[in-house]
Amino acid sequence: MPAGIKDVAAQAGVAVGTVSNYLNHPELLSPTMAQRVADAIDEVGFVPSSAGRQLRLGVSSVIGYLASDIGNPHFGEVAASVQNRAAQLGLSVFLADPQHDEEREATYLDAFAQHHVRGLLVASHHQVEARLALLRRRGTPSVLVGQHAASPEQPSVSIDEVAGGRLAIEHLAEVGCRRVAFVGGPHSIVQVAARRAGAETAARERGIAFEAFDVAERSVSAGRGIGEAIASRPPHERPDGVFAVNDLLALGMLRTLTAEGIRVPGDIALIGYDDNEFAEASLIPISSVSRRHREVGEIVVDALFETIQGRPLAAVHQQLMPVLVPRESTLGRRRA
CATH class of the missing domain: 3.40.50.2300 (Response regulator)
Incomplete structure (x- = not known):
């Protein structure tokens, strides 16, 4: 049976609440106590459940990326750039490829929202802004990738x-x-x-x-x-x-x-x-x-991160010149 939070507490000789604080509110622990719990986690092989922690705290460190055609090397290179930049900001990326299927695309977007991702990066060949507006009203911000948004409220990053x-x-x-x-x-x-x-x-x-x-x-x-x-x-x-x-x-x-x-x-x-x-x-x-796939990947993640943080974007619609x-x-x- 996998080790649980009680096993960590027993190994460290601390209360279960102390281990919970280490996982959810590490700022409440002294450096010495935090190290003690960290060592116990390593010793018993405990794997924290990020999903459970996200449900308790009401936050997530995950963003969703809907790619339009991952079989095209360009989109694969954008996805790699997205993941690298997201990691630098402490975010993980869930990637979905609807393979040009509009119905499957809608299903993925709904699934992302139901899993409470922090935000969405959406590269679509379909008319998707109305659905993104609905998700935005429900608390899931997004950035449209590769297409200039029509709405002044929908952030987008595109190429001319x-x-x-x-x-x-x-x-x-x-x-x-x-x-x-x-x-x-x-x-x-x-x-x-x-x-x-x-x-x-x-x-x-x-x-x-x-x-x-x-x-x-x-x-x-x-x-x-x-x-x-x-x-x-x-x-x-x-x-x-x-x-x-x-x-x-x-x-x-x-x-x-x-x-x-x-x-x-x-x-x-x-x-x-x-x-x-x-x-x-x-x-x-x-x-x-x-x-400019590498730059696009970095820019879209930065724009989504700023939106998640509630900070206004310098430009809602960013359009880059091709080279x-x-x-x-x-x-x-x-x-x-």
């Missing part, structure tokens, strides 16, 4: 995705591309639509021919399919530059295009989005637009 789309097309133009293609979807996702809008505007301003390939999912497999469609065209009908809405699509396209004997970037320059580690490590390193990360898949075109 329109600017990101512009960056990608402007870079393709600078390396000499005159016929560019946008590969992405579904356009019901706000971030995808914003990147396309920025890309189309930049192409129009530069006098560059623009076309779009719609995909149902942003995966390596979908990228390979688009690569096959482009490779099947006569060379003079192919785009000479491609902007993939994420790096997974770009990786799939790179694999197919090179297998078909199409030179990247000599024949087609290729740029992705997210700047994940696989793009950099690819056989031909892929240019990308960085969403162009040029690599061989576009830069090599200048030498081709």
